[in-house]
Structures are given as structure tokens and as C-alpha cells.
Amino acid sequence: MSQKIRVLHLIKSLGRGGAEKLIPETVLMHHKDKFEFHCIYFYHQEENIVDELEGAGVRVHLIPSGNLGLFFQISKVRKYLHAHGINLIHSHLPWAGILARLVGRNQSIPIVYTEHNTWDRYNKLSY
Numbered sequence: 001m002s003q004k005i006r007v008l009h010l011i012k013s014l015g016r017g018g019a020e021k022l023i024p025e026t027v028l029m030h031h032k033d034k035f036e037f038h039c040i041y042f043y044h045q046e047e048n049i050v051d052e053l054e055g056a057g058v059r060v061h062l063i064p065s066g067n068l069g070l071f072f073q074i075s076k077v078r079k080y081l082h083a084h085g086i087n088l089i090h091s092h093l094p095w096a097g098i099l100a101r102l103v104g105r106n107q108s109i110p111i112v113y114t115e116h117n118t119w120d121r122y123n124k125l126s127y
Contacts (some may be wrong), residue, residue: 004036006084009058010077010091010100012067013043019092019116020049024056032057038084040077042070059084070099077103092116 009023027037037058042065053060061080063073077099080086090112091100097113104111 004034005088006036006038006086007088007090008081008084008086009037009039010089010096010103011039011041012070012093012095013045014039014041014048014050014053014060015045016047016049019114022114022116023092024049024052024058027053027056027058038080038086040080042066042073067095070095071102074099074103078107081107081109088112090114 011020011023014020023039027035030037037056039053039058039060040063041060042063044062044064050060063076065073081089081103086109088110089100089104091097092114093116097115100111100113
């Protein structure tokens with residue numbers, strides 16, 4: 001059997017919202033023998049979906065940070081990428097999208113970005 005594709009979901013928080021709920025729902029649709037999922041988030045909320053993600057087989061990791069503090073977390077995220085052999089970064093929403101591009105610079109790891117908003121609410125910094 002070939003090696004699993006390791007996907008890192010990068011998102012600002014795991015509060016109960018649409019973008020956040022998309023992660024465990026789509027993870028459950030992938031073949032467990034072909035994919036391994038990880039998730040890094042930065043802002044912890046009491047009402048969150050961490051248990052749901054872990055129940056879906058996702059390795060969840062918190063790097064505590066606020067919005068602007070995300071830019072000081074680049075080296076921590078890169079260390080995680082290398083420690084876990086991540087093959088693909090899927091970032092969700094503007095802050096994580098910007099961070100993913102900075103983290104992925106010169107890393108040879110493909111990045112997928114999902115905005116999760118209507119067209120009129122897209123953030124020009126993130127696409």
C-alpha cells in the first residue's frame with residue numbers, strides 16, 4: 001500500500017461555524033487508508049468542534065494566537081509541517097489563507113484556499 005497523503009487544515013478557530021463544520025464532514029468522506037488529516041487552529045473558544053474533529057480521526061493542534069499574532073507563528077507551523085510530513089495545506093478563511101501562503105513560501109507544499117463567503121464579502125488580501 002502506498003503512503004497516505006497528509007493534509008493539514010489551517011483555520012483561525014474551531015468555533016461552531018459553517019467553515020469549521022465543513023472540515024469533519026469532508027474528512028469523513030475520504031478514504032482513511034489514503035489520507036491522514038491534521039488541523040491547526042489559533043484561537044480557542046469554549047464552544048468548539050475539537051472533539052468532533054478528533055472523533056473523525058483528525059489530529060488537532062492549538063497554537064494560541066490572535067489575528068495579528070498569526071504572523072509570528074510561521075516557524076511553529078513550518079515545524080509542524082516537517083515533523084508530520086504534511087503533503088498539502090488546506091486553509092480556510094482570510095487570516096489562515098494569508099498565513100498559509102507565508103508558511104508555504106519556499107516549502108514545495110501545495111496550498112488550497114477556501115474563502116467560505118459570498119462573492120461580495122471576499123477579502124482582497126486573501127485571494
